[in-house]
Amino acid sequence: MDFPVFHLDFLGNRLLIAIIAITHVIMSHTMAVGGIPLITFLEWKSYKTKDPRWSKLAYKILFVFFLFTTSLGAMTGVGIWFSTSLVNPTAIGSLIRVFFWAWFVEWGAFVTEVVLILCYYLTWKKWDNDKDKLKHIKLGLYLSIASWITMVLIVAILAYMMDVGSWKGTHSFWHAVFNPVYLPQLAFRTTWGMFLAGGAALTVMAFLKDLDGEFYKMGRKSIAKWMLCWLPFVFLASCWYWSVVPILMRENVPAALTTQVFQHWYQGVLTYTFLGVGIIVLIAFMILNPKTTKYINRPAMIIPYAIGLVLIGQFERVREFIRKPYAIANYLYANTIREEDLPLLTNEGILKYANFARVRKITNENRIEAGREVFKIACTRCHTVSNIGINSIQDRLYSMFQDQPRDGEFKDNIEHYILNIHQARPYMPPFPGNKEEARVLAEYLAHLHKNREELLGDQVLGTKLIDN
Amino acid sequence: MPQFHDLPLPLPAPEFLLKAMLVIFFILHIIFVEMMVGATILCTYFEWKGLKEKNTFFDKVAFEIAKSITVNKSMAVVLGVGPLLLINVTYTIFFYSSSVLIGNAWILVIPMAISAFLITYLHQYAWDWFENYKKLHVTLIAVASLHFLIIPFFFLTNTNLMWFPTVWDQIHGFFSALFYPNIFARYFFFLSTTLTVTGIFLNWLFNKKIKNDEFHYPNKDSLDNLFLSFNRFVLVGMFGQMLFGSVVIFTAQKEGLDKNLIPLLIGVAIFFIPPMINMANANLNKKTLSDFQFKTTVVSLFISIIFAGVLRHHFRENALLPHQVNMKKNTEIYLEKIKNAKKNYGVKDYKYE
Numbered sequence: 001m002d003f004p005v006f007h008l009d010f011l012g013n014r015l016l017i018a019i020i021a022i023t024h025v026i027m028s029h030t031m032a033v034g035g036i037p038l039i040t041f042l043e044w045k046s047y048k049t050k051d052p053r054w055s056k057l058a059y060k061i062l063f064v065f066f067l068f069t070t071s072l073g074a075m076t077g078v079g080i081w082f083s084t085s086l087v088n089p090t091a092i093g094s095l096i097r098v099f100f101w102a103w104f105v106e107w108g109a110f111v112t113e114v115v116l117i118l119c120y121y122l123t124w125k126k127w128d129n130d131k132d133k134l135k136h137i138k139l140g141l142y143l144s145i146a147s148w149i150t151m152v153l154i155v156a157i158l159a160y161m162m163d164v165g166s167w168k169g170t171h172s173f174w175h176a177v178f179n180p181v182y183l184p185q186l187a188f189r190t191t192w193g194m195f196l197a198g199g200a201a202l203t204v205m206a207f208l209k210d211l212d213g214e215f216y217k218m219g220r221k222s223i224a225k226w227m228l229c230w231l232p233f234v235f236l237a238s239c240w241y242w243s244v245v246p247i248l249m250r251e252n253v254p255a256a257l258t259t260q261v262f263q264h265w266y267q268g269v270l271t272y273t274f275l276g277v278g279i280i281v282l283i284a285f286m287i288l289n290p291k292t293t294k295y296i297n298r299p300a301m302i303i304p305y306a307i308g309l310v311l312i313g314q315f316e317r318v319r320e321f322i323r324k325p326y327a328i329a330n331y332l333y334a335n336t337i338r339e340e341d342l343p344l345l346t347n348e349g350i351l352k353y354a355n356f357a358r359v360r361k362i363t364n365e366n367r368i369e370a371g372r373e374v375f376k377i378a379c380t381r382c383h384t385v386s387n388i389g390i391n392s393i394q395d396r397l398y399s400m401f402q403d404q405p406r407d408g409e410f411k412d413n414i415e416h417y418i419l420n421i422h423q424a425r426p427y428m429p430p431f432p433g434n435k436e437e438a439r440v441l442a443e444y445l446a447h448l449h450k451n452r453e454e455l456l457g458d459q460v461l462g463t464k465l466i467d468n
Numbered sequence: 469m470p471q472f473h474d475l476p477l478p479l480p481a482p483e484f485l486l487k488a489m490l491v492i493f494f495i496l497h498i499i500f501v502e503m504m505v506g507a508t509i510l511c512t513y514f515e516w517k518g519l520k521e522k523n524t525f526f527d528k529v530a531f532e533i534a535k536s537i538t539v540n541k542s543m544a545v546v547l548g549v550g551p552l553l554l555i556n557v558t559y560t561i562f563f564y565s566s567s568v569l570i571g572n573a574w575i576l577v578i579p580m581a582i583s584a585f586l587i588t589y590l591h592q593y594a595w596d597w598f599e600n601y602k603k604l605h606v607t608l609i610a611v612a613s614l615h616f617l618i619i620p621f622f623f624l625t626n627t628n629l630m631w632f633p634t635v636w637d638q639i640h641g642f643f644s645a646l647f648y649p650n651i652f653a654r655y656f657f658f659l660s661t662t663l664t665v666t667g668i669f670l671n672w673l674f675n676k677k678i679k680n681d682e683f684h685y686p687n688k689d690s691l692d693n694l695f696l697s698f699n700r701f702v703l704v705g706m707f708g709q710m711l712f713g714s715v716v717i718f719t720a721q722k723e724g725l726d727k728n729l730i731p732l733l734i735g736v737a738i739f740f741i742p743p744m745i746n747m748a749n750a751n752l753n754k755k756t757l758s759d760f761q762f763k764t765t766v767v768s769l770f771i772s773i774i775f776a777g778v779l780r781h782h783f784r785e786n787a788l789l790p791h792q793v794n795m796k797k798n799t800e801i802y803l804e805k806i807k808n809a810k811k812n813y814g815v816k817d818y819k820y821e
Contacts (some may be wrong), residue, residue, distance in 0.1 A: 002472070002474075002475060002561065003561070003564050003565050003568055004565055004568040004569055004636075005568070006568045006571040016575070020578065067586075067589050067593075070538075070541075070542050070585070071582055071585035071586050072582055072586075074542070074545050074546065075545065075578055075581050075582045075585065076578070076582075077549075078545065078548070078549065078552070078578065078581075079575075079578035080554060081549075081556075082567075082574060082575055082577065082578055083575060083578075085556065085564050086567060086568055086571045086574065086575060089560075089564035089565075089567075089568065090475065093475050093556065093557075093560045093564060094475055094477055096553065096556050096557050096560075097475060097477040097478070097479065097480055097557060097560075098477065098480070100480035100553070101480060101481075101555055103553055104550075104553065107549050107550045107553060111546050111547065111550075112548060114542050114543070114545075114546040115543075117542075118538075118539055118542055122539075142537065186655060284599035311581055316588070319701045338476070339818075340806060340810075341806055342815075342818070343806070343809040343810045343813045343814065343815055343816070344805055344806050344809035344810075344813075346813075347803075347809060347812075347815075349808070353475065353802070353805075355471075355472040355561075356565075372547070378613065422818050430818045442681055455662070457568075457571065458568055458571075459568060459569060459570065459571030459572050459574075459641060459642075460572070460640065460641050461640065462569065462636075462637065462638070462639050462640040462641070462644075463569065463636055463637055463639070464637050465471075465633075465636060465637045467471055
């Protein structure tokens with residue numbers, strides 16, 4: 001409510017962020033945090049065994065990782081900022097105010113990482129001799145550390161969004177950083193990144209043509225071993241992370257609901273994860289076993305990474321789910337409203353205090369417009385209006401009321417629902433306006449039934465500046 | 469005057485420090501951006517020239533330039549994150565609001581930059597593969613150049629819009645904001661600076677390559693001509709900077725102007741003179757720059773750019789000052805109201821039961 005409202009009525013705003021963020025997570029975890037150590041390991045193998053073929057293989061994998069991380073990876077990182085600052089500027093703006101120095105240091109690490117990867121990549125051929133090889137391997141080691149440090153810092157921020165811990169009372173930077181989810185999540189991301197880097201490398205190998213057959217098998221074997229070595233750590237870190245997730249969940253929502261909605265879905269995620277990891281491990285073992293290795297042909301080498309990508313997408317969804325109804329736990333709701341503002345807004349009205357509301361006073365003439373405005377401020381971060389949009393409010397209402405007439409009784413019901421929306425469905429934040437605003441919102445929702453409309457964001461409609 | 473309140477969280481550092489960092493890091497970022505954009509455009513130029521004149525020397529020049537894009541673009545992106553962070557934190561309300569108001573165009577920056585980067589990679593790393601499809605190959609890098617020529621409009625429009633909240637209610641999307649005064653003048657000023665900076669960069673790059681024996685040329689003549697063309701780019705760029713710089717100043721919105729800009733402007737101009745003399749000299753006498761001339765040009769131009777950066781910042785501060793004062797007042801009032809509301813109405817527990 002502090003900013004004009006960016007809204008995509010078909011895609012939904014959250015999906016925009018999700019697409020960009022998940023792409024970034026995939027690139028950064030598997031090709032940088034996990035990928036660079038794997039490449040350095042292969043390079044070291046070349047040094048130790050004096051077999052230059054390892055170095056050649058490592059370089060080819062690095063080439064692909066380099067292309068992707070420095071274009072798609074880097075720009076989706078910036079894209080997370082762009083998209084979140086459009087969709088929930090209050091959230092990202094608040095986070096930056098609290099975490100500025102962490103982010104600033106993170107930027108330093110990020111600059112270091114980019115400089116190092118440029119050096120690492122561009123000096124490979126020049127330093128590919130007995131004299132300089134060890135120096136180059138050390139460079140890879142430093143790059144691995146720098147990549148990991150960027151993750152160490154950014155995960156602190158992500159973890160804080162899920163649970164602000166004792167920050168809320170103290171507003172202290174260190175309390176915010178060392179909140180209870182931090183270390184488990186860091187371990188979780190690190191080990192999965194290492195594990196799936198193997199999947200990414202196998203995928204690259206699936207497309208490599210000019211390695212001799214015998215070495216090709218050795219290379220795959222080595223990567224499969226890498227994955228299996230990380231597997232126990234993946235398991236431990238996942239258990240640790242998984243064990244703190246429901247505690248968090250219970251803080252926001254009572255156990256009854258956890259069992260009802262979440263548990264079901266949570267079980268699903270667990271099952272799929274075990275199944276997915278099972279397949280990956282099976283493929284790794286088949287590569288290792290001389291009897292079965294021939295069954296893993298090139299297309300099959302892509303499977304572990306493909307599964308990994310789906311799983312990463314799921315994990316990010318879990319994180320997203322846990323946060324609801326908050327964007328920053330116990331401080332800011334997903335619809336950009338601060339919890340501490342509620343006493344004011346629910347009594348005196350949100351239209352009065354929102355920076356960019358088009359309607360300040362509700363009159364008999366502007367009730368629909370006012371309702372639309374309230375909807376825009378309070379509901380559009382999660383709902384679309386167009387009936388083909390994602391999580392469309394028209395759809396939701398239809399599934400609740402079907403063709404029941406949208407008359408006075410309906411409006412009373414909806415008004416009541418809105419005022420208790422956080423009780424009806426705890427993943428939704430409390431309604432941030434007063435009674436009259438709940439009423440006009442109900443009237444707007446009734447109006448939608450007959451007048452199928454689309455809601456355009458302020459990036460198309462523009463804004464109005466009215467004194468409050 | 470539009471009324472807003474700020475986020476109710478304190479700034480993480482003294483405002484002055486944040487703003488000083490913003491100016492400095494932005495300059496570093498924009499210099500790499502200019503080298504990236506300029507190199508892409510000039511790479512297109514040289515490759516096309518080589519193709520047209522059937523001269524493989526220019527093709528080799530184009531290839532060397534193409535290789536530089538990888539480094540410059542990575543540095544440009546990563547150095548952009550710092551100023552982005554700083555502008556986010558110092559001008560939160562203004563920057564995010566203007567971003568939202570041109571939101572569709574703003575988010576396009578991301579896919580467009582990704583696409584441009586991937587095309588430059590394809591262009592560079594598949595150079596040999598395209599040996600027999602040279603026209604297609606030039607088209608690739610031309611398309612990348614086109615990306616880089618469009619993206620600056622998004623940034624210029626957003627920053628311009630952010631400085632003038634009073635016009636926000638006249639904006640209906642990106643195109644209505646694009647034609648506000650000053651944007652096109654600033655765009656051509658940016659392109660001129662790009663030419664200047666890239667010309668100087670190529671001067672340095674090819675000197676270094678020749679010194680390290682990494683670039684082979686058929687004869688001394690063609691090499692001298694190459695450096696002459698770099699110097700011509702620089703001189704043309706500098707004339708463009710003077711021309712469009714003046715247009716920028718004369719079309720600047722009056723909200724941002726005050727007397728303090730004059731000494732800054734003089735600073736920009738004074739440090740612009742030595743490079744101008746050096747480049748005019750080199751072009752008129754068809755000579756390459758001496759080591760000393762090159763160094764003075766770079767240092768002096770850099771100081772001039774710093775003055776320009778401070779000038780730009782000062783203009784922004786002037787334009788936003790009344791809004792910031794007002795916002796500060798509004799924020800205090802708002803916080804007071806929140807406190808009173810808690811007292812008067814009580815705090816409800818919204819926990820799910």
